Amino acid sequence: MTSHHSIHPLDEALALASETTGQYTGRTTPGYWNMVGPFGGITAATLLQAVMQHPARLGEPLSLTVNYAGALGEGPFTLQATPVRTNRSTQHWTLSILQAGADGAPVVTTTATVVTAVRRETWGATDTPMPAVPAPAQCKPVRLAFRSEWLRRYEMRPVTGELPTQWDDGGHTSMTQLWMRDAPARPLDFCALAAMADIFFPRVWLRRARQVPAGTVSITVYFHAGGDLLAQTGTGYLLGQARAQEFRNGFFDQTALLWNEAGIVLATSHQIVYYKE
DSSP states (O other), X not given: OOOOOOOOHHHHHTOOEEEETTEEEEEXXXXXXXXXXXXXXXXXXXXXXXXXXXXXXXXXEEEEEEEEOSOOOSSEEEEEEEEEEEOSSEEEEEEEEEEEOTTSSEEXXXXXXXXXXXXXXXXXXXXXXXXXXXXXXXXXXXXXXXXXXXXXXXXXXXXXXXXXXXXXXXXXXXXXXEEEEESSOOOOOHHHHHHHTTOSOOHHHHHHSOOOOEEEEEEEEEEOSOHHHHHHHTTOOEEEEEEEEEEETTEEEEEEEEEETTSOEEEEEEEEEEEOO
């Protein structure tokens, strides 16, 4: 008798079918649903998944930029991935997600660019050492403050910068540090890492202690680790740190860093976010 292992929710969400090279079909899943659509991180991960599955891919992900042009609705979608130029060490991609509009015609909801690269051993250093923080086991799991289903897909153990307990305009910092990993635990790969780079709540909520409507317009993730280092990280926790730089005229930017438990930077990200008064 063989035991049955159900598919991990992330792998279910990333499932893509392809009959023509560079053309994929997929479907949103309830497991990563946010308030009005899929969690932005899972959309980013799905775009990267198309590149990872493409037979012409050179090397491993170096950067991913996702532009959320419109809402991705529940149901099927089409994804297009095109390698527009391949050099000796880098490869450049353009991608888009399309979904049927009200009249049935395809409408672009999301665009993206990806750069993959062949990594070579060189001199290296870090100017962003991991901060001294308590170990994951010493940090309590986050209290789920919202009903968004995607929050259940991650184990999050805040160190500093939890959401305000009172929305009283009394915020003073946008900084958050927390340990995170997939729930249930899953060996780390590039797609999972891309999703976790977008795990942080809007920084304006912390800085203002006011829960205003907000949403990512564009995010770029830079991958500093190769596949071997991700494999070594396995199902361990990542320490994420996020903070904003500037809030102005309805938009703010936020940066994030992700270290593994060994203190090695795996990825950094930068995004621009819309907020509404």
